[in-house]
Amino acid sequence: MAYATLQDLITRYGEQRLIEMTDRFDPPAEVIDEGVVAKALQDASDRIDGYVRVVYALPLTETPAMLRGLAEDIAFFLLYEEPTDEARKRYTEAVATLRDISAGRVKLPIAQGAESPSRPAVVHVTSQPRRFSRQSMGGL
Template identity: 40%
Template sequence: MAYATQQDLIDRFGEEELIQLTDRTNLPASTIDADVVMAALSDAEALADSYLAKRYQLPLDPVPDVLTRTVADIARYFLHGRRTDKDDPVTRDYGQALAWLKDVANGLVELGAAGIAPDQSGDGQVQVSGPGRVFSRDNLSGF
């Protein structure tokens, strides 16, 4: 299930902004390029999943509204590309979205979605294995 759709982006940021960001063939820009929007949404969802997978079984169903907003902000940032500077509201929203995803991954924020991530294997201890020792007291006793 998709976390955000093209219509979510239109509802949040306006159709005119999406036309300006995605129409790369018409001058002046006049239509939304759905392929460009889907690529940005797909990238944003993959980024969100990389954080959510630490605590939740994916895909999330139902999708919490806060996650839809977060993915929409990330997709908008991806659509803007290099056109934003560090003080731009688009960059600010992207930074807030990443900070929120980090908080979810660290367990500081709960999504209220079904499916906490499966238990980690092992009992929390690190196990290391390797080859036997090359040098020991016995084989270096004459040196």
């Protein structure tokens, strides 16, 4: 599940900035490379899922604005070949927030019933009695 879109990144960071970060053509095409952005957004969503699935059942029925912002910050960081201090700071804060979500210190503003059970399910198995044992195979 993608938590943010190309349009979200354009709205937050500006089209020209994204062109500068993603246009890796020679000569420059002066357009956003949507494939590069899609990869960064998917990687960001995968990282978010890794933290969120500890507490919430995935896929979420709605995308909270908080997760959209975190996805934008993570994708923004991933788009850099050499991240700036600003991008690194946003990424670090995003990961810290995800850790808080995973630990239950921060709750997502989503509908009730979306949280995963806090303990894993228990599986009970019943089987037939052993047919072969040391005693039954003693003379073989």
